[in-house]
Amino acid sequence: MPTPHIAAGPDDFAPAVLMPGDPKRAERIAQMLMPDAHLVTDVRGMLGFTGTVEVDGTSHPLSVMGSGMGQPSATIYATELFREYGVQRIIRVGTCGGIAEGVQVGDVIIGTGAHTDSMMNQHRVPGINFSATASFELAAAAWAARDQVSEGTVLAGPIVSKDHFYWTVPGMIDGLRAHGTLGVEMEAAALYGVANEFGRQALAVLTVSDHLIDGSKDMSAQERETRFQGALALAVAAATS
Ligand code: ADE
Numbered sequence: 001m002p003t004p005h006i007a008a009g010p011d012d013f014a015p016a017v018l019m020p021g022d023p024k025r026a027e028r029i030a031q032m033l034m035p036d037a038h039l040v041t042d043v044r045g046m047l048g049f050t051g052t053v054e055v056d057g058t059s060h061p062l063s064v065m066g067s068g069m070g071q072p073s074a075t076i077y078a079t080e081l082f083r084e085y086g087v088q089r090i091i092r093v094g095t096c097g098g099i100a101e102g103v104q105v106g107d108v109i110i111g112t113g114a115h116t117d118s119m120m121n122q123h124r125v126p127g128i129n130f131s132a133t134a135s136f137e138l139a140a141a142a143w144a145a146r147d148q149v150s151e152g153t154v155l156a157g158p159i160v161s162k163d164h165f166y167w168t169v170p171g172m173i174d175g176l177r178a179h180g181t182l183g184v185e186m187e188a189a190a191l192y193g194v195a196n197e198f199g200r201q202a203l204a205v206l207t208v209s210d211h212l213i214d215g216s217k218d219m220s221a222q223e224r225e226t227r228f229q230g231a232l233a234l235a236v237a238a239a240t241s
Contacts, residue, residue: 003080005043012040014050014061015088016239017081018232019074021187023047023066025225029093029232030064041065046077053236060240067092071120071161071190078191082198089138089201091235092191095209095224096159096183099176103208105217106152108230109183110134110142111159111204115176116189118163124193132161132192135201138238142205145237149230152208157182159204161189173212183208203238205231 001010020026023046030037034051040063041048048065065081067074074092081087096109103109114132121130139156146154158181162168165186173184188204195202207228210218219227 001084003084005046005076006041006048006080006085007043008040008048008085012050013048013081013085013087014063015086016060017063017065017087017090018235018239019065019067019077019090019092021067021069021094026064026066033236034062053240055236055240062239067187070186071118071163074187075120075190075194078194078202082194082200087200089135089239090191090195091138091202091238092187092204093228093231093235094185094187094204094206095228096185096206098183098208098211099160099173100180100182101177101213103155103182103211104152105208105211105219106227107208108149108152108154108234109159109206109208110139110154110156110234111188111206112139112156113158114189114192114204115158115160115181116162117172118161118189120190121193124197130193132189134192134203135195137241138201138203141241142203142234142238145234148233148237151227151230154230154234155182159183159185159188159206161186184212205235205238207231
């Protein structure tokens with residue numbers, strides 16, 4: 001303490017951390033939710049904040065920190081937060097591409113499990129294809145709060161965490177769709193693996209920002225920045241449950 005990638009003091013993180021990919025979004029979320037938010041780390045520009053959020057008249061300690069993009073980056077921060085800073089739960093708040101036909105841009109997906117083409121969980125348990133699953137308690141808390149989402153439909157189910165944003169094995173997305181996969185993003189499977197490793201809790205709550213079949217309603221870069229209120233409400237509900 002500090003760790004190679006986090007320059008915070010031993011008690012600087014709350015037990016619950018919201019984790020968007022973008023550190024600037026972490027700053028906006030922290031300012032939006034917590035009047036007393038203060039910066040606790042900024043190594044490599046990966047901003048982390050801690051403060052208190054009020055939910056139904058009760059104050060809860062909360063941290064918000066960026067993960068960067070992709071599973072290796074998210075794994076570094078999740079490992080250091082769980083192992084060195086005593087963090088108990090990490091809730092990723094991000095965006096995903098829609099895969100399932102019934103999923104629309106603007107919907108919110110609670111990722112109960114995450115398939116992956118990444119090697120990051122491949123060698124965790126010899127001889128086993130590891131199942132990257134979210135915390136049931138966090139997923140149930142997010143699901144129970146779904147009435148708070150005013151824009152789009154809230155769905156819960158499997159997602160996929162890919163390593164490539166711009167390249168996909170031919171047939172992969174069709175196969176995932178045929179197996180009920182709701183959306184694609186780039187961090188959850190590794191995050192769930194790290195939480196399992198340390199006996200802690202993790203969940204990803206994702207706003208659908210684009211669709212892999214029908215790209216006509218894809219969000220602009222600016223919309224991706226602003227249309228995450230529904231996912232954020234569910235993430236806060238899970239974090240403070
Ligand atoms: N995050 C948001 N949209 C995505 C996509 N289409 N692929 C991977 N990650 C995403």
